[in-house]
Amino acid sequence: MRRLGSVQQKIQCVFVTEVKEETSRKRDGQDALTSGLGSTGNPTNRRRKGSESISILTEVAKVPRDQPQKMAEIWLRFYRALLWSSGFTWNVEEDFKAVPDTWIPAHRVKHANGHPLPDEHGHIPGWVPVQKNNKQYCWHSSVVDHKSGTALVLRPSTDDGDSLEIAAVPLEDLMEQTLELIGTNVNGNPYEVGSRKHPVHCLVSHGSLEVRNAPPVDFQQLRSWFQECPEGRVEGIVWHCNDGTLIKVHRHHLGLRWPDGDTRLASRPLVVHVDTPLDEHGGSEDLFACFSRLNGHIFGRMRDVEFDP
Numbered sequence: 001m002r003r004l005g006s007v008q009q010k011i012q013c014v015f016v017t018e019v020k021e022e023t024s025r026k027r028d029g030q031d032a033l034t035s036g037l038g039s040t041g042n043p044t045n046r047r048r049k050g051s052e053s054i055s056i057l058t059e060v061a062k063v064p065r066d067q068p069q070k071m072a073e074i075w076l077r078f079y080r081a082l083l084w085s086s087g088f089t090w091n092v093e094e095d096f097k098a099v100p101d102t103w104i105p106a107h108r109v110k111h112a113n114g115h116p117l118p119d120e121h122g123h124i125p126g127w128v129p130v131q132k133n134n135k136q137y138c139w140h141s142s143v144v145d146h147k148s149g150t151a152l153v154l155r156p157s158t159d160d161g162d163s164l165e166i167a168a169v170p171l172e173d174l175m176e177q178t179l180e181l182i183g184t185n186v187n188g189n190p191y192e193v194g195s196r197k198h199p200v201h202c203l204v205s206h207g208s209l210e211v212r213n214a215p216p217v218d219f220q221q222l223r224s225w226f227q228e229c230p231e232g233r234v235e236g237i238v239w240h241c242n243d244g245t246l247i248k249v250h251r252h253h254l255g256l257r258w259p260d261g262d263t264r265l266a267s268r269p270l271v272v273h274v275d276t277p278l279d280e281h282g283g284s285e286d287l288f289a290c291f292s293r294l295n296g297h298i299f300g301r302m303r304d305v306e307f308d309p
Contacts, residue, residue: 007178007206009108010123011238011248014217090118103128139185139201142287144171148276152287154182154202154302156209157271164265164302166202166291167273179203190235190259191266191303198307201287209265211237223254233264266303272296 090096092115105116105126118124130137130144143152150168157163183201184194194200212231215221226232235258236250251258274291290307299305 006176007246008106008125010119010121010125011246012121013253014239014247014249015219015253017253090122092116092118092124096124099126100128139183139199140181142199143181143201143203145276145288148288150276150288151179152202152274152291153179154204159271160269163269163271165271165273168276168288168291174205177205179205188259191263193266193303193305198290200305200307207238207240219254222249223256226251226254226256231264233260233262233267235259235263267301270299270302270305272299272305 096118103126105111105124109124109126110117110119116124116126130140132141132146134141145151145168148168149171151171151174152166153169153174154164154166155169157165159165181201181203182191182193183189184196184199186201211234213229214231214237215225222237226234236248236253238246238248240246251260272291272294273296274288275295276288276292293308294305
C-alpha cells in the first residue's frame with residue numbers, strides 16, 4: 001500500500017467554494033467565510049483532518065508565509081468574485097508576510113525565476129526549523145527529544161482497533177512525513193487535553209487516523225454525518241486518492257462549527273507506550289518524563305490524561 005503521511009501543498013476542498021463577507025466559523029476575528037457549493041471529485045481512502053499547526057521531521061515548522069497580507073486578501077476576494085478575470089498579478093515580496101531567512105517552500109510549491117509562486121488560492125506553504133530555545137516553538141520542541149532521537153506521536157493502537165496510543169517513536173521512522181501538533185496550547189485545544197499547569201502535546205502523522213463509514217461525497221449526506229454520527233465528531237476529512245492527490249472537506253465548508261461539543265478523538269481510549277529511561281530527560285516536568293511515569297497506563301478517554309500534581 002502506498003505510504004500516506006506527507007502534505008506538501010495546500011489541500012483543496014472537495015466542493016467548489018465561494019468566499020462570503022461573513023464571520024468565519026473556523027477562526028475568531030476573521031471577516032471572511034469560505035463555504036462549499038457542490039461536489040468536484042470522487043476521492044478514495046478517507047482520513048481524519050486535524051489542526052493546521054503542521055510539522056515535518058527534521059524541519060518542524062509552522063507555516064508563516066501561507067497567507068497574504070490583509071490588503072492582498074481583499075484583492076483576492078474581489079478577483080475571485082470576477083472568476084479570476086485578467087489583470088491580477090501577485091507581488092510575492094509585498095503582498096505576503098515576511099518570512100525568516102531559514103524558511104524553505106514545501107516540495108510541491110511551483111517556482112518562477114527562482115521565486116516561489118502562490119497557488120490559485122493565494123497560499124505559499126513552507127517550513128522553518130524549530131529553534132529549541134525559541135519560545136515561539138516551545139510546544140513543538142516539547143514533543144521532540146533529540147537526546148533519545150524520539151518524538152511523542154499519537155497513533156492508532158495495534159492492540160485495539162478503537163484505541164489510540166501515545167508512543168516515543170524514533171525520528172528516523174518519521175522522516176519525510178508531515179505531522180500535526182495538537183494539545184493544550186494549539187488552536188484553542190479542541191480535544192481538551194492537559195491543563196495550563198500540566199500542558200499535554202503530541203504529534204499526529206497525516207493520514208494515520210482513518211475515518212470509518214463516511215458517506216458518499218454529497219454535500220447534504222456529509223453535513224448530516226458530521227452532525228449526527230459519532231464518527232463525524234471530527235474537524236474534517238482528507239481523501240488520499242490513488243494518484244497521490246489530497247482533497248479535503250472541513251466542517252466550515254458545510255456551514256458547521258468546530259469544535260462543537262465532544263470530539264471523536266478526545267473520546268477514544270488511550271494507552272501510553274513511552275518507556276525511555278527517566279534519567280535521559282531534562283527534568284521532572286519534561287513531557288517525555290511525565291509520560292514515562294505513565295508507561296502502560298490506560299485511560300478511558302484521551303482527554304482524561306493527567307500527570308501527577
